[in-house]
Amino acid sequence: MRGRFLLAVFLLTLVVLTSVTGNGQDRTLILYIWSDYIDPKIIKDFEKRFQVRVITSLYESDDDMFAKLQLNGTKQYDLVVPSTSIGKRMVLSGLVRKLERGKLPNLKNLAANFRVLPGGLSDYLVPYQWGTMGVAYRTDRVPKLERSWGVFFDPAKQAGPFVMLDVPHETIGAALRYFGKSLNSTNPSDLKAVLAPLESATRRSLGFVGGVEAGSRLLSGSVSYAMAYGGNIVKLSAENNNLGYFIPKEGSELFLDTIAITKNAPHSDLAHAFINYLLDPRVGARLSNYNRYATPNAAAKPFIRPEDLRNPIMYPLEQDMKRLELIEDLGDAARLYDAVWTRLKTR
Ligand code: N2P
Numbered sequence: 001m002r003g004r005f006l007l008a009v010f011l012l013t014l015v016v017l018t019s020v021t022g023n024g025q026d027r028t029l030i031l032y033i034w035s036d037y038i039d040p041k042i043i044k045d046f047e048k049r050f051q052v053r054v055i056t057s058l059y060e061s062d063d064d065m066f067a068k069l070q071l072n073g074t075k076q077y078d079l080v081v082p083s084t085s086i087g088k089r090m091v092l093s094g095l096v097r098k099l100e101r102g103k104l105p106n107l108k109n110l111a112a113n114f115r116v117l118p119g120g121l122s123d124y125l126v127p128y129q130w131g132t133m134g135v136a137y138r139t140d141r142v143p144k145l146e147r148s149w150g151v152f153f154d155p156a157k158q159a160g161p162f163v164m165l166d167v168p169h170e171t172i173g174a175a176l177r178y179f180g181k182s183l184n185s186t187n188p189s190d191l192k193a194v195l196a197p198l199e200s201a202t203r204r205s206l207g208f209v210g211g212v213e214a215g216s217r218l219l220s221g222s223v224s225y226a227m228a229y230g231g232n233i234v235k236l237s238a239e240n241n242n243l244g245y246f247i248p249k250e251g252s253e254l255f256l257d258t259i260a261i262t263k264n265a266p267h268s269d270l271a272h273a274f275i276n277y278l279l280d281p282r283v284g285a286r287l288s289n290y291n292r293y294a295t296p297n298a299a300a301k302p303f304i305r306p307e308d309l310r311n312p313i314m315y316p317l318e319q320d321m322k323r324l325e326l327i328e329d330l331g332d333a334a335r336l337y338d339a340v341w342t343r344l345k346t347r
Contacts, residue, residue, distance in 0.1 A: 027052040029270045032068070032077040034257070035060060035212050036232070037129075039290035046277055052270060060210030061167040062086040069095045069262065078265040079274060084117065084256045085169060087125050088329040096124045096260040103272035106279030109299035114256075125258035126275050127296035129231070129288065132316060132324060133170055133253040136218055136228035140242040145225055149178035149248045152227070153197040158204060160224030163217055166208035168341040169327060169334075170253060172198065174227060177250045183325050186333035191340055202344045218243060230313045231293035245313050251323035254316075256296070288314075 027050075031038075035058040043054045059065045062083050069080065074095055082090055090096050101107065107115070107126070114127040137145045142159045150157035152164060153175055164171045173183030175194040185191070202208075206223055214226040215236045233245040259278065261271045277283055285303030288295040294314050295304060308314050316324060330337060 026267070027270070029054045029079070029267050029274055030077045031056045031079045031274070032065060032073070032262075033058060033079075033081045035210065037081065037257075037291060039286050041290075042278070042283055042286055045283075046274060049277075050270065050273060054274075060212070061165075063168060066090065066093075066095070074263040075266065077262050078267045078271040079259055080262060081128055081257055081259050082125070083327065084121065084125065084258060085327040085329055087117075087121050087258060087260075088119060088331065089334070090260070091121065091124050094263055097263045097265065097268070098123050099126070099261065099275075100272060103269070104276050104279070106276045109279050109281060109284065109297050111296055111298035114296035117258075121258075125260050126279070128257045128259045128278070129291055129293035130254070130256045130296060131293040131314070132230045132247060132320075133165070133174075133227060133255065133327075134230060134245055134247045135225055136214065136233045136243060136245045137225035138218060138221065138242050139244040141221075141224045145244075147246050147249050149174050149250050151225060152201045152205070153178045155200060155204065161206050161222065162204075163206050163209045163214055163223050163226045164201065165214065165227045166210055168337045169330065171208070171227060172337050172340055173253055173327065174248075175201070177248070177252060177325075180250070183251075183253055184328045184330065186330060186336065188336055191336045195340055195343060198340065198344055199347070202347065208345075229293075231291050234292035234308075234311060234313050247316070247320045247323055249323070251325060253327045254321075254324040255327050257293075 029052055031054055033056060047054055062085065065080055065082065066086055110127060116122050117125060145151060145159055146157055148157065151159055152162060172194065175198050176183050176185050176190060179194060181190045209217065211229045211232050214228045215232050217223045218226055219236060219240055230245055233243055237243045259275055261268055265271050278287065279297060281299035282303055284295055284297035284300030288304055292308065292314060312320065
C-alpha cells in the first residue's frame with residue numbers, strides 16, 4: 001500500500017516537473033548555424049538564464065543546411081539560420097514552422113524595414129544579420145588589385161593564387177554580375193554564357209572553400225585574394241592589418257540571413273525563447289559586435305561599437321549600395337545553378 005502511495009507521489013511530481021520545464025520538452029536546444037556566426041557568450045548566457053543546454057552544429061552554406069534538413073533534419077534540429085535566398089524554398093518544402101508571434105515580443109525591436117519580409121516570409125523567418133559578399137585581398141601582396149570580378153573570371157586579370165566560395169548561388173552570381181547580368185538571373189542563356197568563364201576560373205583557382213576557410217587562407221597567405229563575406233574580413237582585420245575588402249565595380253551581393261524554427265523542432269518553446277533573447281537590444285548588439293555584420297535590430301544600435309556603425313564594409317555607403325543586389329530565392333531555377341555547379345565540381 002505504502003509502496004503504491006510513494007509511486008503515485010513520484011509520478012505526480014514527475015508530471016508537475018515536466019510541465020514546469022516546458023510541455024514535456026527536455027532542457028536542450030539544438031542550433032544548426034553557419035560556422036563562426038554567433039558569440040559563444042550569447043549561448044553561455046542563454047544557457048544560464050534558461051537553465052538549458054545548447055548544442056550547436058555547423059554548416060558553411062545554405063545548400064548544405066537545406067540538404068541536411070531534407071534528410072530528416074527537421075527532427076534533429078530546433079533552429080536554423082537560412083539566408084532569405086533559400087527561405088521561400090524552405091517554407092514551400094515544409095522544413096520550417098510558422099512562428100508563434102505571441103512568444104516573440106521583442107520582434108518590436110526590429111527596424112521597420114526588416115519587420116515585414118516579402119511573400120509572407122515573416123511568418124517563418126526572423127532577420128538575424130545582413131551583409132555583403134565581395135573580394136577580400138592581401139593589401140601587402142596585391143595592393144593594386146583591380147576592383148573587378150575579372151580577377152577571377154578573366155585569365156588576363158588574374159593577380160595571384162585565389163579561392164572561390166563553395167556556395168553555388170554566390171560564386172555563379174559573381175560571374176553573372178561580371179558579365180552584366182543579375183546575380184538572380186533565371187535565364188538559361190545567361191547561365192550558359194557564364195559556364196566557360198567559371199570553368200576557367202575553377203581550373204586556375206586553388207578550389208572552393210567556405211567563407212571562414214577563405215579568411216584563413218588569406219591569413220596564412222596561401223591565397224592573395226578570395227571571394228568572402230564582409231563581416232568575416234572585418235573580424236579578421238583585427239588579427240592582420242594587411243586585409244582589404246571591396247565590392248567589385250560590376251556589383252555584388254547583399255544578403256539577409258534569418259533565424260527560423262524547424263518544422264518538427266523537438267524544443268519549439270525554447271527555440272522561441274532563444275529567438276526572442278537574440279532580439280533583446282543588448283544581445284542583438286553583442287551578436288553584431290562579435291560577428292561584425294550589420295544588425296536588423298534598431299533597438300540594438302545604441303549598443304553597437306560606434307566605429308562599426310561607421311565602417312563601410314559593415315554598413316555600405318550609398319555609392320556601394322547602388323551596386324549591391326539582394327540575393328533572392330531562385331525557386332525552381334535553382335536547378336539551373338545546380339547543373340552549372342555539378343559541371344564545375346566534376347571536371
Ligand atoms: C558567417 C557567414 C555569413 C553568411 N560565417 C552569409 N549568408
